[in-house]
Amino acid sequence: MTTANIPASTEKHASAGTAQQAQHGLTEHSHGAGAPDHGGSAFDTVASFDVADHEVPRGREEEWRFTPMARLRGLHDDAPLDGHDYEVSVDADPQVVVETVEAGDPRRGSSGYVPNDRVSARAWAEADKVLAITVPADAIVDKPTIVRLRGLSAEKAAAGHVVITAERFSQSVVVLEHEGSAAFADNVEVITHDGARLTLVTLQDWADDAVHLSHHHVSVGRDSVVKHVVVSFGGDLVRTSVTLDYSAPGGDAELLGLYFADSGQHLEKRLFVDHNQPNCRSNVLYKGALQGSKAHTVWIGNVLIRPAAEGISTYELNRNLVLTDGARADSVPNLEIETGEIEGAGHASATGRFDDEQLFYLMARGIPADEARRLVVRGFFTELINKIGVPEIAERLTATVERELALGEGLPAATTTH
Amino acid sequence: MSTLEIRDLHVSVETEAGPKEILRGVDLTVRSGETHAIMGPNGSGKSTLAYSLAGHPKYTVTSGEVLLDGDDVLAMTVDERARAGLFLAMQYPVEVPGVSVSNFLRTAKTAVDGEAPKLRTWVKDVKQAMDQLAIADDFAERDLNTGFSGGEKKRHEILQLELLNPKFAVLDETDSGLDIDALRVVSDGVNRFSAGGDKGVLLITHYTRILRYIKPDFVHVFVAGRVAEAGGSELAEKLEEKGYVDYVGTPA
Numbered sequence: 001m002t003t004a005n006i007p008a009s010t011e012k013h014a015s016a017g018t019a020q021q022a023q024h025g026l027t028e029h030s031h032g033a034g035a036p037d038h039g040g041s042a043f044d045t046v047a048s049f050d051v052a053d054h055e056v057p058r059g060r061e062e063e064w065r066f067t068p069m070a071r072l073r074g075l076h077d078d079a080p081l082d083g084h085d086y087e088v089s090v091d092a093d094p095q096v097v098v099e100t101v102e103a104g105d106p107r108r109g110s111s112g113y114v115p116n117d118r119v120s121a122r123a124w125a126e127a128d129k130v131l132a133i134t135v136p137a138d139a140i141v142d143k144p145t146i147v148r149l150r151g152l153s154a155e156k157a158a159a160g161h162v163v164i165t166a167e168r169f170s171q172s173v174v175v176l177e178h179e180g181s182a183a184f185a186d187n188v189e190v191i192t193h194d195g196a197r198l199t200l201v202t203l204q205d206w207a208d209d210a211v212h213l214s215h216h217h218v219s220v221g222r223d224s225v226v227k228h229v230v231v232s233f234g235g236d237l238v239r240t241s242v243t244l245d246y247s248a249p250g251g252d253a254e255l256l257g258l259y260f261a262d263s264g265q266h267l268e269k270r271l272f273v274d275h276n277q278p279n280c281r282s283n284v285l286y287k288g289a290l291q292g293s294k295a296h297t298v299w300i301g302n303v304l305i306r307p308a309a310e311g312i313s314t315y316e317l318n319r320n321l322v323l324t325d326g327a328r329a330d331s332v333p334n335l336e337i338e339t340g341e342i343e344g345a346g347h348a349s350a351t352g353r354f355d356d357e358q359l360f361y362l363m364a365r366g367i368p369a370d371e372a373r374r375l376v377v378r379g380f381f382t383e384l385i386n387k388i389g390v391p392e393i394a395e396r397l398t399a400t401v402e403r404e405l406a407l408g409e410g411l412p413a414a415t416t417t418h
Numbered sequence: 419m420s421t422l423e424i425r426d427l428h429v430s431v432e433t434e435a436g437p438k439e440i441l442r443g444v445d446l447t448v449r450s451g452e453t454h455a456i457m458g459p460n461g462s463g464k465s466t467l468a469y470s471l472a473g474h475p476k477y478t479v480t481s482g483e484v485l486l487d488g489d490d491v492l493a494m495t496v497d498e499r500a501r502a503g504l505f506l507a508m509q510y511p512v513e514v515p516g517v518s519v520s521n522f523l524r525t526a527k528t529a530v531d532g533e534a535p536k537l538r539t540w541v542k543d544v545k546q547a548m549d550q551l552a553i554a555d556d557f558a559e560r561d562l563n564t565g566f567s568g569g570e571k572k573r574h575e576i577l578q579l580e581l582l583n584p585k586f587a588v589l590d591e592t593d594s595g596l597d598i599d600a601l602r603v604v605s606d607g608v609n610r611f612s613a614g615g616d617k618g619v620l621l622i623t624h625y626t627r628i629l630r631y632i633k634p635d636f637v638h639v640f641v642a643g644r645v646a647e648a649g650g651s652e653l654a655e656k657l658e659e660k661g662y663v664d665y666v667g668t669p670a
Contacts (some may be wrong), residue, residue, distance in 0.1 A: 358514045360474055360475065361508070361514065362517075362522075363496035363497040363500070364499075364506055365497075369495075376514060376517055
């Protein structure tokens, strides 16, 4: 269960009702005592280590309204998370320290994260070990550190916890891969110190029966450059929630996502960028493709610019490409601005269809239907894959996108609606 | 030497009130080296003919046949028709975001030739064809037809015509919406395409203006889904003077 050095609950703010509201689902305590109380935000969520503070979601709540609750295998309720039917392998450069430590290790919680929903709180409470990855100060590591989690069964649900610390002026790439079958809830904390450059890629390439609910919290240090990449291909239901804030001015965060949903898959991507420090930058780009009946993707991009966040710039963009009929992409960007003294803020969301007319045009130039589809999807993802900037990952993602497309061959293009 | 034969072609479209016949028995033969102009008022079925030849799924051929050197075009898929040597320059080219013009052109060329073009000559060929059509270099990196102006779309259609080099080109109102400079540039492109004498051109237009730049060997007046009158270029001059009034009863 939980450990002594973790506070039982975050600093609480008075509010009506049983649940306690913490500002924006984040830990005011991590921002110092001077953090101003600036009233309610649309992004307020319950933040607490105590599972009991989080009511069992029923699906009508704003945060859960897109999620098919019946397919969560009880991860959000009280299904035991004590399974260990998975294997973890690590391939790391000798400079990078990868350890499995007890839940009470002080690195846990060092990102300032406090669970903002019941699944996260349950995973926090029930994870009995922590995988700690530390990139020492000044280490320049070219070789990506790859942690591969292979689920062996989706019968018994499991909880996980990862803490990645990029110490000052280090430069590294960390990849968390997930494959096989599992019912898995985890928390991943990412902490970067002054001037550190870190690329973190989390890749969900699960088998068809896997359910994965993952919470990432990124704390960006002074003048640190973080690239956080979420890639989701496989799994029955994969829901990733990424929260990010800045521990000091000058941080630069690029949040990238690539997802490809096939028939029946539910892939949900949630983001909350908390501009709580001045002169920082965030750039969000998530792109998804969907094919087949009942393929469903959800993207929720929340950005909050607090009064302290002067001189920041932020932009978020979500684009979805619907390849066939019967697939559905939901996309909701939200921007809340509490100071006008910023460099720029914007967002955009667009869902396009690869439709009969496009297919006809390409085929009328001699291009076969399957190749036409590949051309469009490859073009759609190329920019994003290039932005990730890790050649090994780029090659693999391109190959996986091709594999996904092969699954959709023979499906008709989306019907044009005039 | 190739021949495109259209025999008694009947085509209908689905409407809310049931199928509606648009083409009502089209007969037309185009041979290599010939340029045929199809002229007609709005709604006469000119564009339906063009899209039916290319195989657009919206149109249903109810009877008749289309043969390319004796091969049954109607039995071919859309891409097979293109690879067999038919090209349709579309009146409303479709936007395909995410696919760059250069990638599209290379993929199409590879598809119609059955092998990838040699990189060095290909780059040179594309550059030359773009220069001749007064298309700026950065065009190649733009998304296919996305955000193109009307004139850019038409020039891009002719760029493809020149690069893919089919046996027969069907130009569906390529002249519409072009200013006089663009019309000249586009016409020059079509004339370059047919200059060798081994290409067939089916030029569909509402106006006679483009016929000042592209000289047809045959002119067909298209009315109510079929060829109402056929003749030489003198027929175009008559249409220039009198419009379609003799065919439809009102000046169209």
